[in-house]
Amino acid sequence: MTHNRRSISVAFAGAALLISSSATGAQAATDVxxxxxxxxxxxxxxxxxxxxxxxxxxxxxxxxxxxxxxxxxxxxxxxxxxxxxxxxxxxxxxxxxxxxxxxxxxxxxxxxxxxxxxxxxxxxxxxxxxxxxxxALSAVAAEEVADAAVTTLRRESNNTDFIAAGSADPRTGVVDVKTSVVMPSGALALAAESAQDVVDAEGLSVEVDLAAQVDEDLFFETE
Structure with a gap:
């Protein structure tokens, strides 16, 4: 499937940073x-x-x-x-x-x-x-999408103590990630693109949103 990727937009919602691979963001389930x-x-x-x-x-x-x-x-x-x-x-x-x-x-x-x-x-x-x-996503695809985003964030981090965790909502396609330190918007955009690449490979018509939030206690949660 060829995906015509739109420009990536960045928006703040409270303490969370939202990275969207589409102009309108991830859509809710359709044809329910x-x-x-x-x-x-x-x-x-x-x-x-x-x-x-x-x-x-x-x-x-x-x-x-x-x-x-x-x-x-x-x-x-x-x-x-x-x-x-x-x-x-x-x-x-x-x-x-x-x-x-x-x-x-x-x-x-x-x-x-x-x-x-x-x-x-x-x-x-x-x-x-x-x-x-x-x-929007199968359970298998949701896991793969979240893994792709987290893997990219780990690769882009220069902090040896960096911790990241993520999950994707099968209903909407939104990927929620938590990081132990603040990540630059460029790294988050790359993570969103990595997640989108997985969706494209599955042949799904879903525009991925990535919602990122810093969690200083993440180390203790994932240890």
């Missing part, structure tokens, strides 16, 4: 689709191995097994299903959230449209699941 897969049962579908693990947890925490199964069983089934989906659709799977609070709904999100087979893959769970399409 939502599908609700209702819970099919009130109980989790546990294998003997699952039940053994939950029994061990119940014994260790001195909690009734029925309470452990009710709390962790659906979460386990959801996690297994999500792992299968992420493995089968690495270029489309973007994110997942297991929600067990009152009124909350678990969700699985994708780049582009929701793959139809996913509905059947989640249909047997004991929890409602909201499927969302239209995210």
């Amino acid at each position: 689709t939502t599908i609700i897969v209702p819970a099919a049962t009130d109980t989790a579908d546990l294998t003997p191995v699952d039940l053994r693990d939950l029994t061990t947890l119940a014994n260790q925490t001195d909690t009734p097994l029925s309470d452990i199964v009710e709390e962790y069983g659906p979460n386990h089934d959801f996690s297994v299903a999500v792992d299968t989906i992420a493995e089968r659709y690495p270029d489309q799977f973007a994110a997942s959230v297991y929600a067990n609070g009152p009124g909350e709904v678990s969700s699985v999100s994708f780049v582009g449209a929701v793959p139809p087979p996913v509905i059947d893959m989640l249909a047997g769970l004991a929890v409602d699941v909201r499927l969302e399409g239209g995210y």
